[in-house]
Amino acid sequence: MNNDKLIIGGHEFDSRFILGSGKYSLNLIEAAIKDAGAQIITLAVRRANTKDRENILDFIPKGITLLPNTSGARNAEEAVRIARLARELGCGDFVKIEIMRDSKYLLPDNQETVRATEILAKEGFVVMPYMYPDLNTARDLVTAGAAAIMPLASPIGSNRGLATKDFIQILIDEIALPIIVDAGIGKPSQACEAMEMGAAAIMANTALATAGNLPMMAAAFRGAIEAGRKAYLAGLGRVLTRGASASDPLTGFLRD
Template sequence: MKNDPLLLGGREFTSRFILGSGKYSVALIDAAVEEAGAEIITLALRRAEAGEKDNIMEHIPETVTLLPNTSGARNADEAIRIARLSREVGYGSFIKIEIMSDTKYLLPDNNETIKATEILAKDGFVVLPYMYPDLYAARALVSAGAAAVMPLGAPIGTNKGLCTKEFIKILVREIDLPVIVDAGIGRPSQACEAMEMGAAAIMANTAVATAGNVPLMARAFKEAVRAGRNAYLAGLGRIKEEAAASDPLTGFLDS
């Protein structure tokens, strides 16, 4: 929304839905932009430079901000090298740090991520680090110069939803940066819940890409993200242990 922008790296975005990289197709990108209103799309640099027959870059509108990621990096040094190459070939200064030394569960390595974030932030990058939702690591990322923190909701590509919900809530309360829930969101309802918790944005890919109707699912995510954000801004109603009438009935019962 124009009167409630997402602020990242000194730039304003009206959409709080971000398309993640992974299961790219022209139909997915079209749906993300046209139906979900995505203004940020992540890009795996290795894929963009692989010389594939159908260059996905040709289908991303110029109005969309590219968020290259360091997918494939196993340590800070590799991530830094990929980030600098990304900027050198013209993909800008936004960078999503992904460092996964574990190939089975694909969990982010918080320690290496903090190292890479500190060096790249000093180098003028707008760093958005993908992380496991740990408060101490998040605080270290803030000190390192991150522009946001991107905790996973569930292991990447699983569509399991908000498995780390309670830890994400802690980050929302304690970290003075946008908290973007990345990885694992499988349903629009889960995106809505994350936004109700105070997440600044949602990144999704597999949930949309594997849907039976990709454009319709992209639109559902847009509406869910917007509904969750509005609920958060409005302030959710209180929860009570005992039933309480929503209308005053005493006058009627006494008459």
């Protein structure tokens, strides 16, 4: 297990938990790093204000990889602008592409996401596109130069779990890049299940931010992700489509 690294764009990580910092507080970030072991934290880019002196970067320890997203972008051009500004903010080349035309369900625009991925990969970004799990789009993202693929499990912030399970499995089976399940993972069992399926990592925010006891939930996610990863590496036992198969000896019964 010690050599089991998550590799994204040539960068190695031991942790397979990525923290979304949307509903952030110092407690969330502390719990995610200390109790969930997160090494990657996402951020958003917004208009700066001159009044609020508090900056999220003050809460994030050195050594954590920052993953700026392009939230707010409605098309590829806006995503590219945001990504370039994020890089200018001086925290590395990672970018999570997030392009939405729909504000009710917050579903990503796959087509625009492919376009933005192509532009930004050419500019040297480590591009991690958030997408609706579709095999054809995922293949286009690979061709466009993505470093990982981030399919949604269910709508952002919903905590509803693996609604797209079958289609994420197809991506895991067919796409050679890390498949990082993002959005909708609401509890550790769902994170564990995604990892058992072969997901490379889990990204979550709301599941932790809205939990009763944040550090305890962070630790629960860590355990679930590690358990799921081990199960995947071990190879799950087979499932019978019908009937039963005795697990006890079929001889030496105490009868006749």
